[in-house]
Amino acid sequence: MRIKIIGTGSAVPENIVTNQMLSEIMDTSDEWITTRTGIRQRRIAVTETTSGLASQAARKALEDSGCSPEEIDLIIVATFSPDRCMPNTACTVQAALGCKNAVAFDLNAACSGFLFALNTAQAYMAAGIYRTALLVGAEEISKTVDWKDRSTCVLFGDGAGAAVVQAREGTPMAFVQYSDGTKGEVLTCSEKALKNPWAEPAEDPRMLCMDGQEVFKFAVRKVPECIHEVARQAGISVSQIDWFLLHQANSRIIDSVAKHLGVSRERFPMNLDRYGNTSAASIPLLLDEVRREGRIREGDLVVLSGFGAGLTWGAALLEW
Ligand code: COA
Numbered sequence: 001m002r003i004k005i006i007g008t009g010s011a012v013p014e015n016i017v018t019n020q021m022l023s024e025i026m027d028t029s030d031e032w033i034t035t036r037t038g039i040r041q042r043r044i045a046v047t048e049t050t051s052g053l054a055s056q057a058a059r060k061a062l063e064d065s066g067c068s069p070e071e072i073d074l075i076i077v078a079t080f081s082p083d084r085c086m087p088n089t090a091c092t093v094q095a096a097l098g099c100k101n102a103v104a105f106d107l108n109a110a111c112s113g114f115l116f117a118l119n120t121a122q123a124y125m126a127a128g129i130y131r132t133a134l135l136v137g138a139e140e141i142s143k144t145v146d147w148k149d150r151s152t153c154v155l156f157g158d159g160a161g162a163a164v165v166q167a168r169e170g171t172p173m174a175f176v177q178y179s180d181g182t183k184g185e186v187l188t189c190s191e192k193a194l195k196n197p198w199a200e201p202a203e204d205p206r207m208l209c210m211d212g213q214e215v216f217k218f219a220v221r222k223v224p225e226c227i228h229e230v231a232r233q234a235g236i237s238v239s240q241i242d243w244f245l246l247h248q249a250n251s252r253i254i255d256s257v258a259k260h261l262g263v264s265r266e267r268f269p270m271n272l273d274r275y276g277n278t279s280a281a282s283i284p285l286l287l288d289e290v291r292r293e294g295r296i297r298e299g300d301l302v303v304l305s306g307f308g309a310g311l312t313w314g315a316a317l318l319e320w
Contacts (some may be wrong), residue, residue, distance in 0.1 A: 001126045002172050003118075003133075005318065007067070007164035008288040009060025011053045012157075012275065013045040019154070028150045038251025042157030042276030044142045050082050051089045053160035054138035055096035057284070062097060065164035067132060069097050072164070074133040075104040076120060078113025078280035080189065080309070081139045082106065093136060102134070110187070111247050111308025112177070113137055113280030118165065118304070118316055119175045125167040136162040137280035144189050145208045152210050155249070157276030161284025174233035176226050177314030186214040187309040219253045219307045224260040226315040227303055234317050238263060241317070242300040243290070247307055248272035248282040257305075269295065279308065296320050 018041045019030035033039055045053075054077055062069065077090040090104035109116040114137035121133040138160035145153040190205035223246065231238045238261050246254055248271060258265045269290045278285060283304050290296055300320040307313035
């Protein structure tokens with residue numbers, strides 16, 4: 001059993017925040033952000049919610065797939081920035097869309113979240129448990145960053161992307177996924193401090209913190225490795241892969257991966273200039289864009305690769 005993407009959708013907040021706008025409220029510049037990251041603007045939520053964006057993207061993906069809400073038997077929302085700890089975001093999406101036959105749960109693997117959701121759906125389908133899944137990556141990172149920390153807040157944006165995937169006869173796609181908790185401290189985002197009548201009163205811990213250079217080195221080493229690995233699993237060479245849809249964190253990371261793999265940069269679509277790093281939403285947001293532009297054709301080989309906090313990373317190879 002293999003999986004096929006049969007519908008995609010996305011949703012972003014209305015509010016556009018340019019680099020110039022950031023330079024008016026903190027010590028940064030369009031030049032610094034553009035040359036170091038490739039990001040020119042991002043969407044920052046004002047009234048939107050994580051679950052609202054997730055539901056909007058999911059609804060569009062469902063419409064695009066032509067499936068009825070009842071046909072969906074699994075919903076996974078990848079997010080590290082839900083509106084509420086419970087109910088989970090996936091149950092909120094289920095209720096909004098009327099997918100009454102679906103089991104719904106969230107998954108947190110930070111920026112690798114959508115990829116891990118895809119691989120989870122693939123495993124359920126290979127086992128014959130579910131047939132049609134709605135996968136969503138949705139984030140409001142703007143509520144997790146410290147807006148006084150210019151080294152992180154300029155990098156991120158809010159948004160959601162979704163895909164409907166269905167089981168098909170055929171050999172399974174190739175995928176790899178990895179985690180290394182021992183390196184977790186290079187990218188963290190704390191929740192609230194322990195507060196109860198027995199614990200010492202503590203201040204709420206810092207929000208998103210990152211060692212940018214360590215994350216950079218990790219990404220440029222691990223992404224090419226795992227793309228080579230899925231190609232090997234599938235018995236093809238990297239040069240036969242038509243499209244490389246990478247987590248949209250930094251254009252210099254994408255340049256470096258293309259160079260390591262010896263593949264033309266044109267086969268790496270990019271939209272981080274407009275959305276910044278949207279964590280779990282970035283791959284499905286890009287997927288929806290390239291699909292609607294008609295750039296990917298039936299039979300194309302597409303690799304998706306994500307990396308992020310945990311540390312977590314991985315890749316999946318699909319035939320379109
Ligand atoms: N505007 C202007 N200057 C800034 C700035 C900003 N927004 N943020 C940091 N700086 C300054 C620093 O204070 C530092 O100044 P100093 O030299 O006077 O100390 C200087 O710029 C260089 O900082 P540094 O951290 O060395 O820059 P860098 O070249 O490593 O680029 C990142 C920083 C974050 C862009 C880069 O490390 C990166 O992209 N890492 C990967 C991050 C990522 O992808 N994370 C998500 C993974 S899912």
